[in-house]
């Protein structure tokens with residue numbers, strides 16, 4: 001089941017986001033964990049994992065509401 005996250009693969013090379021190629025850095029914030037990853041093609045992606053289980057927000061854009 002997906003909750004708002006629509007980025008499942010790299011827009012450049014199609015590498016599956018679930019299979020992280022390389023983790024650049026990971027930061028703990030008050031709301032969750034921000035992870036910067038690098039794809040096999042070199043594209044850097046940011047992923048935000050909320051402490052609230054089941055909530056995954058892709059990219060820097062925050063989505064509030066809309067379940």
Ligand SMILES: [Zn+2]
Nearest residue numbers: 010013039041
């Ligand atoms: Zn890629």
